Amino acid sequence: MTQHQLSRPGRHSDAAPRELVLDVGPVAHGGHFVARHEGRVVFVRHSIPGEKVRARLTDADDGSKFWRADVVEVLEASDDRRRHFWPLADSAAAWRKGGPPVGGAEFGHIRLERQRQLKSEVLAEQLKRLAGLDLRVDVEAVGQRPGSGEEHDGGGLAWRTRAGFAVTPDGRLGMHAHRSDVVVPVREMPLAVPGINELKLWELDLRGIARVEVAAPANGSRPLVLLAPEDDADPKRLGRILARLPHDVSVARFDPAKGQVLQLRGRTWVQESAAGHEYRVTGEGFWQIHKDAPETLVGAVRTFLHDGGYLLPGSAVADLYAGAGLFTAPLADAVGITGSVLSVEGSPGTSRDARKNLHGEGHVEIVQGRVERVLRNRPRRFDSLLIDPPRAGAGKAVVRQLMDSGPRAIAYVSCDPASFARDLGYFHAGGWKLEGLRAFDLYPHTHHLETVALLVPDA
Numbered sequence: 001m002t003q004h005q006l007s008r009p010g011r012h013s014d015a016a017p018r019e020l021v022l023d024v025g026p027v028a029h030g031g032h033f034v035a036r037h038e039g040r041v042v043f044v045r046h047s048i049p050g051e052k053v054r055a056r057l058t059d060a061d062d063g064s065k066f067w068r069a070d071v072v073e074v075l076e077a078s079d080d081r082r083r084h085f086w087p088l089a090d091s092a093a094a095w096r097k098g099g100p101p102v103g104g105a106e107f108g109h110i111r112l113e114r115q116r117q118l119k120s121e122v123l124a125e126q127l128k129r130l131a132g133l134d135l136r137v138d139v140e141a142v143g144q145r146p147g148s149g150e151e152h153d154g155g156g157l158a159w160r161t162r163a164g165f166a167v168t169p170d171g172r173l174g175m176h177a178h179r180s181d182v183v184v185p186v187r188e189m190p191l192a193v194p195g196i197n198e199l200k201l202w203e204l205d206l207r208g209i210a211r212v213e214v215a216a217p218a219n220g221s222r223p224l225v226l227l228a229p230e231d232d233a234d235p236k237r238l239g240r241i242l243a244r245l246p247h248d249v250s251v252a253r254f255d256p257a258k259g260q261v262l263q264l265r266g267r268t269w270v271q272e273s274a275a276g277h278e279y280r281v282t283g284e285g286f287w288q289i290h291k292d293a294p295e296t297l298v299g300a301v302r303t304f305l306h307d308g309g310y311l312l313p314g315s316a317v318a319d320l321y322a323g324a325g326l327f328t329a330p331l332a333d334a335v336g337i338t339g340s341v342l343s344v345e346g347s348p349g350t351s352r353d354a355r356k357n358l359h360g361e362g363h364v365e366i367v368q369g370r371v372e373r374v375l376r377n378r379p380r381r382f383d384s385l386l387i388d389p390p391r392a393g394a395g396k397a398v399v400r401q402l403m404d405s406g407p408r409a410i411a412y413v414s415c416d417p418a419s420f421a422r423d424l425g426y427f428h429a430g431g432w433k434l435e436g437l438r439a440f441d442l443y444p445h446t447h448h449l450e451t452v453a454l455l456v457p458d459a
């Protein structure tokens with residue numbers, strides 16, 4: 001990696017030292033660890049509680065309440081520290097070579113079991129702070145061979161069925177350095193499933209392409225490569241890239257701003273499978289990223305709703321923030337043709353997929369629109385609900401609408417402990433309680449965490 005200026009945000013006042021020696025304290029939401037320098041909080045990435053590190057300031061404005069820093073040298077290492085499995089994402093190694101590490105594997109230097117403990121601590125802290133709840137939940141490992149995590153011999157790797165790449169100015173496959181516009185060339189993505197790495201996209205000349213997205217379903221069906229050309233790209237370049245990719249790979253061009261996907265070869269979608277159902281997912285449409293996430297999450301929701309007696313034949317239920325219908329199909333099975341399922345998804349393309357995926361299920365109504373609008377314009381009663389909002393969570397108004405629709409239970413699937421804890425606070429204020437909570441490590445080696453909760457009225 002060459003020396004680059006940090007272009008985003010990388011602010012330093014002249015008075016601020018560029019490197020500090022820090023004693024690292026507890027983990028915070030977002031994958032940072034809390035340290036202090038002369039009374040000011042410094043959020044340090046790539047460290048571990050209890051360590052002493054030398055860290056480079058990446059955001060250090062005199063006026064700001066806290067600074068951000070990145071480890072360049074570990075002075076006293078934690079027993080939980082492991083050699084990072086990917087040199088490009090190893091903070092100290094990357095800075096030694098003159099630039100920031102690539103993003104996306106910011107916990108890769110931590111023993112897997114300790115990663116899960118840290119995520120559990122973050123969840124407990126958010127629940128306490130935002131929902132006033134004293135609760136510690138263990139984070140469950142998913143799809144890892146027992147004991148394999150310690151040596152990184154496959155533990156926690158090769159799980160991403162989706163990967164996004166940038167392109168270097170000279171046309172090589174790359175990834176953004178952490179909090180930076182710098183694109184670092186890559187030759188593999190260790191968190192991605194083999195179906196993505198086998199494409200060897202790093203061998204392509206990608207000049208004229210701004211972004212590359214790849215989807216390789218866990219069921220081994222045909223992968224899809226999405227290419228976003230720059231505005232002034234020579235169309236012949238797309239043809240040359242197409243010729244270099246294996247024939248059994250679908251290729252499409254896409255325009256992220258307009259949400260358009262145009263076929264170049266094969267399909268514009270991938271075929272996914274879960275819980276005995278088949279799903280098509282077009283372009284960049286949402287699908288759970290971890291190869292084992294669909295089965296894991298459907299199983300957890302089923303246990304909470306079905307085993308709790310909240311999902312009976314004939315029930316009226318809803319799947320909100322439904323994507324391509326991952327949960328809609330098993331909910332439709334459970335309530336049967338005497339019941340009904342309302343499935344609401346905001347993205348027009350993904351909602352079209354849901355319509356195709358649930359075609360023929362007469363008791364399922366697919367509605368494209370924002371959840372808050374659909375619930376406001378057509379208020380109705382439900383026996384139980386499932387929600388799986390994006391990272392921002394559902395929010396106060398939607399939580400109110402959900403409670404007002406009279407369900408006996410709500411399953412809440414969340415990918416962000418902070419917005420989940422905040423929403424839980426709104427449920428508490430409305431007279432509801434947390435009846436069950438499970439947490440899953442569906443993003444190993446990153447700070448992200450998935451939870452599934454069961455909420456019921458506090459009778």
Ligand SMILES: C[S@@+](CC[C@H](N)C(=O)[O-])C[C@H]1O[C@@H](n2cnc3c(N)ncnc32)[C@H](O)[C@@H]1O
Binds near residue numbers: 325326372
């Ligand atoms: C975390 S994904 C879950 C999708 C689906 N449940 C699954 O597991 O495959 C959230 C989905 O909500 C959609 N979405 C985001 N904001 C929305 C809103 N206000 N109303 C409806 N859908 C929304 C996104 O397009 C995305 O498909």
